[in-house]
Amino acid sequence: MVRVVIDKALEGDMTAAGLVLSRLMPPVKAQSEPVQFNLDPELPIGKQIEAVLGAVAAGEVPPDVGQQIIAMIGTLSNVRKNEELEQRIIQLEAKEIT
Known part of the structure; x- marks a missing residue:
């Protein structure tokens, strides 16, 4: 065949x-072309998203790429929240043991 x-x-x-x-x-x-703009990963999530929106508004980042970056920031935020909750649970369980 x-x-x-x-x-x-x-x-x-x-x-x-x-x-x-x-x-x-x-x-x-x-694939989108690589973009470069200032984004401080130490800023709170809301400020990071504002920075992306500002870069989109200034024409530094295409809107579709900005949307992808915001989605990635959201995913990172969820990961950080889960890590924080995990640490809290570990600390609470450690307190119960002692």
């Missing part, structure tokens, strides 16, 4: 050629 498709592609069948190429080369994913 595979050989038949390859032969058809070699004979000029564009549908077969497309099928062969789709298996040999993964589709190209769109």
